[in-house]
Amino acid sequence: MSRLRAIWQASLNATKRALTWNIEDLMPPSERYVFNFNSKEELKRWHLYSDSEYGGLSSASLEIKDAGAGLCGMLSAVGIFSGNLSSEVTEGSRWRINRSGFCGMRSKKFDGFIDLDSYDTLALRLKGDGRCYISTIYTENWVNSPGQQEDNSWQAFVFVPKDNWYIAKIPLDRYLPTWRGNVIDVKMEMNPSRIVGMSLSVNAGGGIPGAKSGTGDFRLEIDWIKALRTQ
Template structure:
């Protein structure tokens, strides 16, 4: 009888606790930090890539100097002995390494990045589980948005998730497709020598982007 009474009391206590929950306890926070760039351990969650993997001459590095610094050199030239054929060179990027499971941003509507740049335009990419039909069909789906970073002071770029367009190898696909924000497998930041809004720095040369954090925001 004592065991039954203990079980009953425990169940009753749990029920009372559940009934006492407030609505705000069930609501996700207005923001959540996805990535920070303050230690070498933070940087281990990212890997670099560049056109040099395909015979290009661009290069990039990622290091800690109080915050993360993504920098390097963009070149539109190709190595003379390259066996690859590219439509264009002059790009570098950093992509988060995939961990177990998915990043679920369903409760949020905006991605925010605290950055300090060089007047160039960068590309923010969200990689989701492959469910959109693309040629080959084996790659993650990619959704991209431009991030123009003014030169000088720290700046918080806020990008609504609806602004991310589905792309395949740099080309925009059917813009009516919708992202599934609950099945995110990774994120990227990249830069091309060409492209960007009027007034942005373009062309071959040095680039430098400082990154403090990346957060998801719930603005509505």
């Protein structure tokens, strides 16, 4: 009987170990790359837009450039989003735009969506020009009504100090629901499990007090964009 009891106890202990869930093992990593501007392949994941599509005269470019030796002496690369903001409008344009002076870079739609429900913060490693940029997260549209095909958009300002690398950390709950660039007064919560894209943009006007504004050249260097779990 003692031998049978020992076998039974050993089996019971093995079953308990198998059923014991290690929470740390089940949790995803504390950070997750969303975009990494370390090769020219990254350019295929983005497209540019500006007021030039509507008769404006602003222009933008996105390129990948070597950034010299990084950690461990390995060569690294960064993305450079740059261009010129203009408040002028093409003479005789058929478009009736209320404002000009904006440019942006938007990721192409993900293959499906990415799930960032386990994270609470978006982090961006940037080197800027003292301007205020806009970080946008696009989520799957919860309301599939006829004629309403646009994704939900959520925006937050990103002030980037001039000439130094800076990691901007934006809690996801700081992103506000917007409609075509304007904050909308509705009670909505972002669904971080259904993210379909992201963008970075810059306007000649607006931003936060103390940030560079107005027309003229802009330049933003981007190393990576990550999701973080800080809590």
